[in-house]
Amino acid sequence: MSSGRLQLRKTMDKLSKAVFFLATSFGIIALAILLYNIISQGIGWLDWQFLTSFPSRFPEKAGVKPALIGSLWVIGFTAPVAFVVGLGTALYLEEYAQKGRFSRLIQININNLAGVPSIVFGILGLGLFVKNLGLGRSILSAALTMALLILPIIVVASQEALRSVPQHLRNASYALGATKWQTIWRVVLPAAFPSILTGVILAVSRAIGETAPLVVVGAVGFMSFVPNSPFDLFTVLPIQIFHWTARPQEEFRYIAAAAIMVLLAVLFTLNALAVYLRNKYQKRF
């Protein structure tokens, strides 16, 4: 145990802190550059008129109203459905199911669905919700499709969260005569809640930025009215952004940037509540 080795360990320790910090900065810097790019292009175009207008062939008159409202509609259905089904699946697998073939089958399924490209979910949504269930090319079809798409993220994150709740906490609850569900509801879920929320944040983030499956399910590219029921036709922000960036005129790229700012603002607002709750509930054992 030479002091040389100790010196090395100390140096490694110092170095590692720097390395870990730099790695963290990598993500932050990437985000900063991205945001700078977006904001510097879009900021001049983002105003109240932009939020409240319909799309137009004139960039200065164009707005994101139907896309913004469409996105809110879709996510408003997607998030709760995916949350309930995802958490339910995780609870079943971690707390109820026997660790046997059946739960392994579900597990493989979930991991596998995580890797299925989003467009294939679109094809499924088209066949299942639009055609077979007769929901049509509607907000509801889109939301359910999206819910299936983000389900694996929520399930996997929730499973890990449930798994990390120490067994002795469950024991304490059972010993007081709690039923399984009482134990889950009052002890396990509160302790697992922060990490479950991380899954929700990541999943909702994904849902709100997706384009391809919604195109297949039937989001339109242009509409000059706003949907006002879950059975209406709709469009969403990413599709609007996609179409604007494909236009030849440069100005459309700027309003696309402005629309991206709107999308990120929506995302961050939606996440804020989850982040707040996560910070509130997070405890170290």
Next chain:
Amino acid sequence: MSIIEVTDLNLFYGERQALFNVNISIEDKSITALIGPSGCGKSTFLRTLNRMNDMIPGVTITGTVEVAGNNIYEDNIDVEVLRKNIGMVFQQPNPFPKSIYDNIAFGPRLHGITNRSELDGIVETSLKAAVLWDEVKDVLKKPAYSLSGGQQQRLCIARALAVNPQILLMDEPTSALDPISTAKIEELLVELKKKYTIVIVTHNMQQAARISGVTAFFLNGYLIESGETDKIFTAPNDPRTEDYITGRFG
């Protein structure tokens, strides 16, 4: 009258047998001490009495455990009622990551008590019974994790008392406590004995001698012998019991 009657109990962790053919009957309104070297199966046995072993995957059990005349391993037994009436304090303190107050109120709330002043009363009574009230009465809203180890253990005792059980299983409840708190808990147990049946695992021979009416000695998964505490400590039947008890002072 015996309230717990264990017959031919065997327990396996997967392939590995941890309890061998245990037979014991436990008197109502008494304190029974379980003693024996580390790893001999005391905690395992204790957990069979309120079916906490159900929680451990791979555990299989043969034989019967009758509580108040019913075999608790029968299929149609309501384990929640069983566990509510058989309180348990674990070897290691395991408070919930909640406030001190919410830890105690947890059980009563489970069983339907929501009235605030009633809860307040239960919290106070239970904390006083576990000799913790004075230390925490001003910080009831603080997280239970900021308590010292011994305080956490007393909190867990208070939590078990708060649901008002009829039988109390305690796995070395005072091993993390100082003598004064220990003495107070012992006093409490002696007091509780009037109404409740208590089964306690302890490594502390004096404790067993001081408070228990019956002592059971475990070794390698076998119940070597059980009987009146006085007798076990002075004239045990089995030489191994004698070895163990005197080993302490040897």
Next chain:
Amino acid sequence: MSIIEVTDLNLFYGERQALFNVNISIEDKSITALIGPSGCGKSTFLRTLNRMNDMIPGVTITGTVEVAGNNIYEDNIDVEVLRKNIGMVFQQPNPFPKSIYDNIAFGPRLHGITNRSELDGIVETSLKAAVLWDEVKDVLKKPAYSLSGGQQQRLCIARALAVNPQILLMDEPTSALDPISTAKIEELLVELKKKYTIVIVTHNMQQAARISGVTAFFLNGYLIESGETDKIFTAPNDPRTEDYITGRFG
């Protein structure tokens, strides 16, 4: 010769003061027992000796702790070296989620030992020293969590011994152990005292009396008195010490 010299030590958890003006000097190659009621600051004090309190956010410290003549709270102190040389066993067993073998080998590996047979040797010696070898020698590759509570605690003692420290801090190391294991650990400590300095928190008065040369009594964050164990147990200076010690039997 004193190896640890604590002067005017105050410790705060955030706003709340947990140690008040503690002054004590601890002899080299001796066993010092820390006693006192639950929550009085024994664990807190113990952790100040190897700066484990650094890990808890919001802890502030005033005063000095000198180990072998150096104030360990100075900026340029190498805490890793300090902690390697000052082993610690905690109040609750905390094995790593690794195999038994890897738990023991963890420390030696940290400090550069990679040779397999050398590690094997250390693992065996340490487990033997902690009176655990016979029970686990065939299952060294099994997860440490499958051990009973007492076995886990002995594993943690073995783990601390494996890095060959000069000072050992022990926080109620035997509170989860049965009398036989306890007696063996005590023997071990008496043996170790020849080479090492040991500071031990205990709730067991007899244990303090049996093994320690010096006993220090804490109350509400104050070091009430410290001195030769015989004296503390027979003729303490402070009435509160007397109350506490006799309270045990009162």
Next chain:
Amino acid sequence: GCGSANKPAEQGNNKPAAEAPKLSGTIKADGSSTVGPITEAVAEEFKKANPGVQVTVGISGTGGGFKKFTAGETDINDASRKIKDAEKKAAEEKKIEYIELEIAKDGIAVVVNKENTFVDKLTVAELKKIWEPDSKVKKWSEVRPGWPDQEIKLYGPGTDSGTFDYFTEAINGKEKASRKDYTASEDDNTLVKGVSGDKGGLGYFGYAYYEENKDKLKLVPIDNGDGKALAPNIGNIKDGTYKPLSRPLFIYVSKASLQRPEVKAFIKFYIENAPKLVKEVGYVPLDEPKYKELLTKIQ
């Protein structure tokens, strides 16, 4: 010209406005992403005059659009090519009758890097030599003797786009017959980036994308074999003299839908305003008389 193109648009604006309260309902258009912007522009203007009518424009590509159109899901299909036989059959099976309206023209621009000084024009034969399926051309010198020994880097649209189909048909003589080792991208703006970033670059895409990026690209005049090399512009795309790389854009309207007053009003409005709106979104309108013909076609 511009002035006259505005006139019908204004008429179109005013007249339905008076009738507006009568019209309501939803009109669904879908199809080509090339034509989509025109239909969107029309829908935008139409809405001002007829707030009661809701128009949606989907952009699932010409083929995707026809799939919905021939299943009776949409009223109008935007198309950057003519309907194909299989699609006709599908429509027949579902008893969907339709009319085809050519509403604009689009040119395909061939461009090279701004720093390319030697390319003055390309003949159709040379383009074919570069792009034909088994083409081995790797260097500019292999295209025309005297050009430098510089590597040629090819950029083109994704193989499922109308532009690709049209270009391969026009240059290589058969739809989708093309060399494969070129750099393809789905997005024309991305192709602009490619050619403008690559000294040896050569690419083709919609004329509008050249218009908007004039400063970054060099337009290549195309020699149709008659010795006259023409660089595309509004004029020669419109009158068809920019050959062979100008293509027609269509909308298909379901006859059944056309029975609905709001659809009829919309299509009428579409044709009347096309001259102005087509230009505004970057394409080339047809000659005035052609639109007159279309108007009679929907009566």
Next chain:
Amino acid sequence: MTNNQPIVAKKTKNKRDFGIRSFLLLCASVSILTTVGIVFELLFETINFFREVSLFDFLTDTEWSPTFQDKHFGILTLLSGSFLITLGASLVALPFGLATAIYLSEYAPDRVRRTIKPILEILAGVPTIVYGFFALTFVTPIIRAIFPTAGVFNALSASIVVGIMILPMVASLSEDAMVAVPRSLRDGAYALGATKMEVATKVVVPAGLSGIIASFVLALSRAIGETMIVTIAAGATPKLTLNPLESVQTMTAYIVQVSLGDIQHGTIEYRTLFAVGMTLFLLTLLINIIAQWITRRYREEY
């Protein structure tokens, strides 16, 4: 305070617990039904596809050109693209994500952690098309400055940016797994003289491994499924290559291209989309089965 209820009671039929259990089972079945649905949607046209194209050609041809007149159906080309992108993305996201997680859970003060984590999570919500242009206009020029042979469209740029996109998934979920590691374990290691880095890498990471691996699997799945970034930054050029400086196409990018493009339904080109989708599906299934098998082995051995 006496309790005179019978200690042992017969189970009453607990309808609520049964209801909850059934509901949760229903939730869990959704994933199976989804899979069945996907297979069902893909299977029919996949069979039609293989009526026209032999499996042998599909697996051995080195060219992929269903949308050209001269058609080839060598899936290896798209596979190599998917492989390059996923590999590249994991080389970015796994080390950086894990290091970020370690920094946040072990080094960063609580306030910093609470701020940085949600900020990083924004990265997960940036629309992929934005990433695509970011790759093309920001990352690609840097790559071309370093490697002059790199094309305007190249796999490297796309995979780096895909890596950035999935980074928060690794970082956030791994961080959660590490935070859940009990403090007593850290204390145990510190008391043996471990440095912070050693505690992080030798105790915390192994203890949180199951969560960390789960985050890796999710992130890589997302990388495999990513389309838009690849479409924009790596071009749409199927090429059998392992050179990251070349333009490639992935399976998923191809699927999007075809399903959103001007392809006639019912043609062989159209059917490729289902064959590719099915291939990808089976491939990820295979990987998952292997992964599950490995983790099970690993967990048992400990």
